[in-house]
Amino acid sequence: xxxxxxxxxxxxxxxxxxxxxxxxxxxxxxxxxxxxxxxxxxxxxxxxxxxxxxxxxxxxxxxxxxxxxxxxxxxxxxxxxxxxxxxxxxxxxxxxxxxxxxxxxxxxxxxxxxxxxxxxxxxxxxxxxxxxxxxxxxxxxxxxxxxxxxxxxxxxxxxxxxxxxxxxxxxxxxxxxxxxxxxxxxxxxxxxxxxxxxxxxxxxxxxxxxxxxxxxxxxxxxxxxxxxxxxxxxxxxxxxxxxxxxxxxxxxxxxxxxxxxxxxxxxxxxxxxxxxxxxxxxxxxxxxxxxxxxxxxxxxxxxxxxxxxxx
Amino acid sequence: xxxxxxxxxxxxxxxxxxxxxxxxxxxxxxxxxxxxxxxxxxxxxxxxxxxxxxxxxxxxxxxxxxxxxxxxxxxxxxxxxxxxxxxxxxxxxxxxxxxxxxxxxxxxxxxxxxxxxxxxxxxxxxxxxxxxxxxxxxxxxxxxxxxxxxxxxxxxxxxxxxxxxxxxxxxxxxxxxxxxxxxxxxxxxxxxxxxxxxxxxxxxxxxxxxxxxxxxxxxxxxxxxxxxxxxxxxxxxxxxxxxxxxxxxxxxxxxxxxxxxxxxxxxxxxxxxxxxxxxxxxxxxxxxxxxxxx
Ligand SMILES: Nc1nc2c(ncn2[C@@H]2O[C@H](COP(=O)(O)OP(=O)(O)OP(=O)(O)O)[C@@H](O)[C@H]2O)c(=O)[nH]1
Ligand SMILES: Nc1nc2c(ncn2[C@@H]2O[C@H](COP(=O)(O)OP(=O)(O)OP(=O)(O)O)[C@@H](O)[C@H]2O)c(=O)[nH]1
Ligand SMILES: [Mg+2]
Ligand SMILES: [Mg+2]
Numbered sequence: 001x002x003x004x005x006x007x008x009x010x011x012x013x014x015x016x017x018x019x020x021x022x023x024x025x026x027x028x029x030x031x032x033x034x035x036x037x038x039x040x041x042x043x044x045x046x047x048x049x050x051x052x053x054x055x056x057x058x059x060x061x062x063x064x065x066x067x068x069x070x071x072x073x074x075x076x077x078x079x080x081x082x083x084x085x086x087x088x089x090x091x092x093x094x095x096x097x098x099x100x101x102x103x104x105x106x107x108x109x110x111x112x113x114x115x116x117x118x119x120x121x122x123x124x125x126x127x128x129x130x131x132x133x134x135x136x137x138x139x140x141x142x143x144x145x146x147x148x149x150x151x152x153x154x155x156x157x158x159x160x161x162x163x164x165x166x167x168x169x170x171x172x173x174x175x176x177x178x179x180x181x182x183x184x185x186x187x188x189x190x191x192x193x194x195x196x197x198x199x200x201x202x203x204x205x206x207x208x209x210x211x212x213x214x215x216x217x218x219x220x221x222x223x224x225x226x227x228x229x230x231x232x233x234x235x236x237x238x239x240x241x242x243x244x245x246x247x248x249x250x251x252x253x254x255x256x257x258x259x260x261x262x263x264x265x266x267x268x269x270x271x272x273x274x275x276x277x278x279x280x281x282x283x284x285x286x287x288x289x290x291x292x293x294x295x296x297x298x299x300x301x302x303x304x305x306x307x308x309x310x311x
Numbered sequence: 312x313x314x315x316x317x318x319x320x321x322x323x324x325x326x327x328x329x330x331x332x333x334x335x336x337x338x339x340x341x342x343x344x345x346x347x348x349x350x351x352x353x354x355x356x357x358x359x360x361x362x363x364x365x366x367x368x369x370x371x372x373x374x375x376x377x378x379x380x381x382x383x384x385x386x387x388x389x390x391x392x393x394x395x396x397x398x399x400x401x402x403x404x405x406x407x408x409x410x411x412x413x414x415x416x417x418x419x420x421x422x423x424x425x426x427x428x429x430x431x432x433x434x435x436x437x438x439x440x441x442x443x444x445x446x447x448x449x450x451x452x453x454x455x456x457x458x459x460x461x462x463x464x465x466x467x468x469x470x471x472x473x474x475x476x477x478x479x480x481x482x483x484x485x486x487x488x489x490x491x492x493x494x495x496x497x498x499x500x501x502x503x504x505x506x507x508x509x510x511x512x513x514x515x516x517x518x519x520x521x522x523x524x525x526x527x528x529x530x531x532x533x534x535x536x537x538x539x540x541x542x543x544x545x546x547x548x549x550x551x552x553x554x555x556x557x558x559x560x561x562x563x564x565x566x567x568x569x570x571x572x573x574x575x576x577x578x579x580x581x582x583x584x585x586x587x588x589x590x591x592x593x594x595x596x597x598x599x600x601x602x603x604x605x
Contacts, residue, residue, distance in 0.1 A: 038355055041349060042354070042355060043536070044535030044536055046350075047349045047350060110561070111558065111586070112414070112415025112417065112531065113415065141586075142586075143420075143423075143451045144447045144450040144453075144454055147446075147447035147450045148446045148447035150447075151446035151447050155446070199561040201562050226415070226533070228531075228534050229533050229535060229563075230352040230533065230535025230538075230563065230567065231349065231350050231352050231563075232562055232564070233535075235562045236533070239562070253415075253500065256413070256501070256537070257500075257502045257537065258535070258537040259537070261535070262535075
């Protein structure tokens with residue numbers, strides 16, 4: 001879009017300058033690193049992470065460990081791209097299933113991040129894969145969250161365990177605990193627990209999430225985070241890591257045009273793998289996370305990689 | 312506003328100044344200011360321009376004093392924030408308010424709070440459940456209408472055209488002499504052309520009955536620089552007249568709205584700070600700047 005057009009152009013421009021010169025000098029690298037820094041900030045990567053990242057790029061670009069077969073511009077882009085993919089994909093992995101079913105998956109995240117929708121997506125995906133998932137309505141707080149999960153469950157063609165009406169009525173910890181017994185009794189092989197949205201700064205609600213975790217001992221706790229989130233991604237991710245601890249990350253709303261710098265921040269700060277990308281409101285809009293695509297997206301490297309090909 | 316609820320937004324820049332009365336302005340000052348402004352999501356452009364402006368003032372007044380810096384920063388931000396009129400225009404009868412925004416930002420919740428806010432001032436309100444798409448969106452708005460003690464117009468069948476629900480809501484208000492109409496719409500990403508066009512249609516259909524008083528774009532304070540794209544796209548497709556900044560009770564600072572205001576000229580009109588029905592206030596630039604900088 002218009003606002004950011006110039007950014008990619010600037011980066012391209014700075015790389016073009018590099019291309020015409022013989023070898024990487026410190027000032028070449030610094031100029032490019034400045035543009036990369038700016039691009040990362042525009043993409044909402046947290047400042048701390050940007051600093052660490054650009055320092056690593058700078059160091060590598062000036063070391064002897066560069067690919068001599070490439071021209072200087074290609075070298076820098078390659079380094080940037082590799083470093084990004086390294087952080088984003090270093091910990092790639094798939095869902096962990098329990099040795100003795102049911103496998104328990106708990107969802108957590110800020111308000112409106114996309115948890116309930118994801119519950120439906122996971123359920124549908126697992127069902128298609130031959131599993132027998134059960135959804136659990138443990139958000140008893142947000143108005144009509146229970147109804148929402150019931151609708152989503154119906155769309156996914158799966159059973160929804162919803163013993164409490166919600167809207168402030170019922171104990172989510174008890175519901176989650178009972179759900180696991182219920183799943184065992186009725187032989188569902190996966191249990192997906194939807195929880196209320198909560199802020200990182202809300203100690204009481206964070207404790208509730210921790211209690212749900214303790215009561216159900218999940219195989220996976222997925223932290224759902226909106227790809228549009230800004231600098232708060234780090235504080236929020238840390239708060240959820242300290243508060244409930246999650247085993248994986250799901251990046252939602254990637255169907256928009258957010259650059260998704262949060263992916264880099266969260267992966268880098270928590271060391272937890274990003275496992276899935278949520279890419280729409282429909283229950284099929286969901287896929288495994290691709291670190292290479294995300295790297296291109298964050299830095300708008302698509303254009304730049306093309307430029308390199310033309311070099 | 313209770314202290315416990317005061318925006319963490321505040322802390323962001325205020326921490327720069329607490330206990331620093333004796334300090335002189337130096338290079339580190341500018342680095343720290345940059346960290347604070349970027350960290351509050353002001354974005355690199357505004358951050359650069361705020362810092363350049365301050366450096367220039369510090370040089371012009373030949374000051375080294377932290378208290379001066381704090382005052383200049385506060386005044387500078389307040390000046391930027393108060394360039395636009397933040398009052399809601401709700402004088403028409405009925406006054407129709409359309410609420411729009413991307414998915415999950417807090418539109419429906421804001422409508423519940425806003426309805427209550429208006430009834431507190433003695434206004435009669437009807438809300439229209441024109442989000443006929445999202446699972447249980449109608450029921451959710453129904454719960455809020457009940458909490459706020461206002462009337463609601465719901466779709467007559469599943470998946471009814473949102474424009475027709477909006478039309479029926481305005482029609483209801485006119486027939487029953489209800490003063491203010493607030494219409495909920497489905498969340499939509501600003502990049503989805505078809506869905507954005509639908510907003511234009513809702514507007515046109517409503518305008519056949521009554522002029523639209525306000526189109527409020529709800530922005531989530533946790534959002535980063537994408538908030539700018541959202542605002543530009545919604546401005547083009549829906550003619551936004553005011554911004555609502557929600558979720559300021561969290562640790563996010565929402566600094567991107569300043570860039571939104573400056574680029575689009577649309578003022579912030581309401582601020583949401585919680586999931587409770589009372590957690591909505593009007594927007595006052597000097598309070599905001601004061602909260603921010605101290
Ligand atoms: N465009 C898009 N919208 C999404 C995606 N995931 C969820 N949504 C929408 O985002 C909004 C919020 O989604 P929910 O699933 O209700 O989010 P939640 O985290 O359960 O929200 P709370 O329970 O209120 O905390 C809804 O309008 C969803 O349709 C996505 O990947 N892309
Ligand atoms: N902490 C906090 N949560 C909020 C605030 N406003 C809304 N929420 C929560 O954010 C989530 C989404 O709110 P909704 O009102 O459903 O958002 P929406 O924009 O209508 O969502 P869609 O219709 O799905 O696009 C819910 O869990 C709300 O309780 C706020 O100011 N602070
Ligand atoms: Mg939910
Ligand atoms: Mg809604």
